[in-house]
Amino acid sequence: AQSVTQLDSQVPVFEEAPVELRCNYSSSVSVYLFWYVQYPNQGLQLLLKYLSGSTLVKGINGFEAEFNKSQTSFHLRKPSVHISDTAEYFCAVSSNRDDKIIFGKGTRLHILP
Amino acid sequence: DAGITQSPRHKVTETGTPVTLRCHQTENHRYMYWYRQDPGHGLRLIHYSYGVKDTDKGEVSDGYSVSRSKTEDFLLTLESATSSQTSVYFCAITETGQSNYGYTFGSGTRLTVV
Secondary structure (H helix, E strand, O other): OOEEEEOOOEEEEEOOOOEEEOEEEEOOOOEEEEEEEEOOOOOEEEEEEEOOOOOEEEOHHHOEEEEEOOOOEEEEEEOOOOHHHOEEEEEEEEEOOOOOOEEOOOEEEEEEO | OOOEEEEOOEEEEOOOOOEEEEEEEOOOOOEEEEEEEEOOOEEEEEEEEEEOOEEEEOOOOOOEEEEEEEOOEEEEEEOOOOHHHOEEEEEEEEOOOOHHHOOEEOOOEEEEEO
16 A cells, blocks of 8 residues: 655745755555645645656746655755745655555645745 | 536535535546545545446545546535534546546535534
């Protein structure tokens, strides 16, 4: 069975500072990995995804994530955050043997002025 | 935006009453999913469908049933609502069972059971 762990439930960071949101996964097969963002009172939007190939994946709004197979991690990073990045971020895992995606519990990103 | 809408957007209902939430898509996608979102739990899969009349249970299916009589509509029914079913419910769609496409989500239904 697959699972995903988001190591921080909340992350406060000052505006224009860099941020890293951590995600670790568990799977016995090759994985697909995703980051979704949920702005207040909205549904989830796909931020980026890793399917295969280059381990550094670039997404929307200046976010990127790096797939690390040896550490079973897929951490999300942004070099300089803005107040508009205030949201909840979900890491998710699946595989080519699955027809459903497993989500982590989410990390709330708080941008401090 | 992908054509996926949920109705109603908000609902307050009493304990013990039946409730049906609707997810409607205009994308002709085969797969549809119902999740609930609760603080500290993230998104948990309730039921999903891989075609008309084809459905399967997720990790938190107790107390819920679903129906899919046509491609575009996936209904979630709480047979007898309980306070523990107060939650935000999201519908999601994807083109095929190949999950590498990721999901497209609806805007959610906030359900309060009093």
